[in-house]
Amino acid sequence: MFQVKPESPYPALAQAWSRAEGPDVAGVESTREALSNVHPDDLAAVAPLAEVLLRRAAEPAHHAGARRALFALLDGVRRRAFTTALRRQDVDPWLDLVVRIVRETNYGFGELLRSREATDPKIVALRVLGQDACELTVADLSRRTRAIARGVLGLVGGEPDAKVAILAENCLEGALCDLACLSNGIVDFPLPANAVAEQIVYMLRHSGARVLLVSDEEQLAKVLPSLPGLPDLEHVVVFSRAAAERNGLLSLDQMVSQGAEFDDGARAERAAAVKAGDLATVMYTSGTTGKPKGISFTHQNIVTKRFARAFALPLLNEGDAFLAYLPLYHTFGRWFELTGSLFWGATYVFARSTAQSTLLEDFRKVKPTVFISTPASSGRSTPPGPSSAPATA
Secondary structure, eight states, X not given: OOXXXXXXXXXXXXXXXXXXXXXXXXXXXXXXXXXXXXXXGGHHHHHXXXXXXXXXXXXXXXXXXXXXHHHHHHHHHTSHHHHTTOOHHHHHHHHXXXXXXXXXXXXXXXXXXXXXXXXXXXXXXXXXXXXXOEEEEXXXXXXXXXXXXXXXXXXXXXXXXXXXEEXXXXXXXXXXHHHHHHTTTOEEEXXXXXXXXXXXXXXXXXXXXSEEEEOSHHHHTTTGGGXXXXXXXXXXXXXXXHHHHHTTOEEHHHHHHHHTTSOHHHHHHHHHTOOTTSEEEEEEOOOTTSSOOEEEXXXXXXXXXXXXXXXXXXXXXXXXXXXXXXXXXSHIIIIIIIIHHHHHTOEEEEOSOSSHHHHHHHHHHHOOSBEEEOHHHXXXXXXXXXXXXXXXX
8 A cells, every 4th residue: 555655854843943043942852853763764854954953053042952952863873773774875974974963062972871871771781790790770870980980080189181090800890980981071091900010000100090990909919019100190999898998098989988079060060071072091002012002082983983883783782782701991892892882772791701611601691692702712712602703893
């Protein structure tokens, strides 16, 4: 039976936004709803509306409404209903539009997380297995990262250029600390937990970090003997309360408690001031061929790569579960798995161990839909199954 295609709402919305007074509140919400349900075939109609919204976003009177509408578009194009309908020839034009919106609206990682909190607050974002088993929804994660950010900012007095180093194996606390920095305008430096003391000290000195967040006694031992030679490092905070007490240091829980006194308005203002081109983080190479080298990532680097991945891998999306063991101080573990799962609305599950027997037990318990391995380890410890595939660059 012949069906008439519904008339596109986007031309009328573009007209409404083009008027001097702009749309009313209902018009802003209609724009958000329409853009959140965008289809790949809508590009020709959406592009003029996006153009108008970008122009109005630069005007103080319409800044907030236009940005919210554009963020709804970004939310729409990252979902499975959009990515699975996206044809190969349309990928580049859509990605060009997405990159421009990210750049001109300063849609950094903090905006990404805040958008996810607004759209999917009840989705389980992180899951820990084993003795300390727990689950954190997106809302839980956002609340805890804000508390950690206040704690860090309380230590450094809200200094604009404060830098934080993180030295930890894969763990919930380390992931939360990283996400707290990324989403609140605090430049952080994840240090490889498998690096030797000499390399760690070099990276700390090179980074200029004022705060070191460290997991336990083993990692702490790489740093303590060299503290006199690290004049920039003013605070060492330990995830393990017992290790903190034994060494007379601040524990993560204590830092968070102290941070309750830091003005959350100041934290939020700092987070909102982040620009897409601002430095977000620095990751270090392994140092196997010389001194470790720092690789800089801007917020635009981090966020636009997530959209590129979504368009390249359309079946990954909300509802997926990642069983993850790749180190969070490496790009695949940190970007593809951790921030990628948040971007998609999926669940990141911490594997208990890299041992094959433990991974197989975790597979049976979690029943993951996504498992990523590097070529170097895929022949050694990757459990069999359709959800297992070597990662590619």
